[in-house]
Amino acid sequence: MPRWKLTLEYDGGPFVGWQRQETGPSIQAALEDAVAALTGRPGSVYGAGRTDSGVHALHQVAHTDIERDFSAQQIRDALNYHLKPNPIAVLAAEPVAPDFHARFSATGRAYLYRILNRRARPTLDLGRVWHNHHRLDGDAMHEAAQLLVGRHxxxxxxxxxxxxxxxLKTLDRLDVRRAGDEIHIDVAARSFLHNQVRILVGTLELVGRGKWRKRDVEAALQACDRAAAGPTAPPEGLYLAAVTYDPQENG
Amino acid sequence: MPRWKLTLEYDGGPFVGWQRQETGPSIQAALEDAVAALTGRPGSVYGAGRTDSGVHALHQVAHTDIERDFSAQQIRDALNYHLKPNPIAVLAAEPVAPDFHARFSATGRAYLYRILNRRARPTLDLGRVWHNHHRLDGDAMHEAAQLLVGRHxxxxxxxxxxxxxxxLKTLDRLDVRRAGDEIHIDVAARSFLHNQVRILVGTLELVGRGKWRKRDVEAALQACDRAAAGPTAPPEGLYLAAVTYDPQENG
Known part of the structure; x- marks a missing residue:
């Protein structure tokens, strides 16, 4: 049965998260329903990252097995048709080897976190950014972030x-930069712990506001205690931005 | 009575447009209501550009007279408070000379038009882009656009x-460039005719699809007949991006 790699974009706002749950609509369930509508039989869809409720994806990867013989363009267009009106888009479908697994074959994940750093509320980007009206020092955040890069x-x-x-995880990149009235945090690793990116952001925000210094971030890391780090930043600023695979796994 | 220059951002989606109308909520009316809530008396708000229904603003400029003595920060924050829950934000308030007029003092306007050029529907940018699934040649669009720059x-x-x-208007800039799976059109002039940007975009789209060539654009311009140009592109891709003033007028 042919296996397909799906590249996805979605607005996480209306969903309980990636994973199918009893409590409300999930991205996984919407995709599995679309696969079932296309093939006429139940199908499973596996994602590379189980994004939480409200977390968005610019580039999520999933896989599914679809028995009938469609072209990649047909799979993409038919799934998009059946996904309506969910804010989920299949950007690309590619045939992959039968042992490709969106989650277990992935060798890297990257996230983007957007903070809208101004007094006025978001308008066009409502639900797409963390609105934070404290003046944040992006350079101080970036400098403190470098303490967290590496294996810890x-x-x-x-x-x-x-x-x-x-x-124990290895952070490959944790870059903070100002982009106009936004602060963008780019983070990459092979894999992440639950809420890791949002707690990293919530901690760096304390540095940006001047409440914490570099040494406080270092102490939080060494404490090995969730209570020692900053709060969990809200989900609406977080975007799964890339999932990478070894070239031979990549379809 | 002190005059204030307001820099505004808004999502045009829920509004009948900038201008106060009987037929539904307008940005002007929302602002005038916020001024009235702040001052306790009716106030008028004048905008630099009368954006149509569904057209957004990254940077619109308006002016209003507010009698009581507030600081710029107080005006901004109080208007934002009273504007809730409308997707309109006052980014800045600045005191200006009493003869400053947001519309008549403006010396330039710039718009951005965003086309999402892919098969899959928009998710995160729903209502923020023109979704156009024909493969558009941005270079051909840019080349044809240059025929329209200047006084015509x-x-x-x-x-x-x-x-x-x-x-008779002078187009100062009409640049088309591809940005990933989007086509961005940047256009600037002292002032624009009604629907001019959207008709320019709708015409260049015909070039991007290969239905029209440069000479067709030239013929449309020379015809001096609305029916000779392309269709009016939809409002949701259009953003008022900048309004400029002579330095001495600028508060």
Whole structure:
């Protein structure tokens, strides 16, 4: 049965998150319904990253098996047709090897976090940014962020509900830069702990406001205690921006 | 009575347009209501550009007279408070000379038009772009656009309802460039005719699709007949991006 890699974009606002849940509409369920509408039988869709409620994707990757013989363009267009009116788009469908797994084959993930840093509320970007009206020092945030790059025990930076066996992770990139009246945080790693990006952002925000200094970030990391780090930044500023695979896995 | 220059951002989607109308909510009316709530008496707000229904602003300029003695920060924050929950934000308030007029003192206006040029529908940018699934040649659009730069009779490129005495206008800039899966059109002039930007975009789109060539654009301009140009592009891709004033007028 042919396996398909799907590249997805979505507005996470109306959903309980990626994962199918009893409590409300999920992106996974919307996609599985679209696959079922296309093929006439139930189908499973697996995602590279299980984004939380309200978290967006510019580039999520999923895979699914579709038995009938469609072209890549037909799969993309038919799934988009059946996904209406959900704010989920299949940007591309590509045939991949039968052992390709969107989650387990992924070798890297990147997220973008957008903070709208001004007094006035967002208008065009409502639900797309964290509105933060404290004047944030992006350079200080970037400098403190560099302490977190590399291999560390990120126990302080994961949800207490996180089910990962180990909190040892390697952050490949954590860049903070000002873009007009926004602060953009770019973060990349092989994989992340639950809420890790949002807790990193919530902690760096304390540095940006001048409430914390670099040494406080270092102390939070060393404490290995969720209570030692900053708050979890809101979901609406977070975007899954890229998922990468080894070239031979990439279809 | 002190005059204030207001720099505004708004989502044009829920409004009948800038101008106060009987038929529905307008940006002007929302602002005038906010001024009245702040001062306790009716006030008029004048805009630099009368954006149509559905057209957005990244940077609109308006002026209003507010008698009581507030600081610029107080005006901005109080108007934003009273504007809730409208998707309109006062980015800045500045005191200006009593003869400053947002519309008549303006020496230039710039618009951005965004086309989402892909098969899949917009998700995060729904209502923020013209979704056009024909593959558009941005270079060909840019080349044809250069025929329209300069001083011309733009009769073919204005709404038949346009009330301007003359269709002679000088286009200072009409740049088309691809940005990922979007086509961005940047246009600047001292002033524009009604629907001029949207008709320019609707005409260049025909070039992008390969239905028209440069000579067709030239013929449309020379015809001085609205029916000779392309269709009016939809409002949701259009953003008022800048309004400029002579330095001495600028508060």
């Amino acid at each position: 025990d990120f126990t302080s930076f994961r949800s207490i509900q996180c089910q990962s066996d180990s909190a | 009779d733009f009769t073919s490129f204005r709404s038949i309802q346009c009330q301007s005495d003359s269709a």
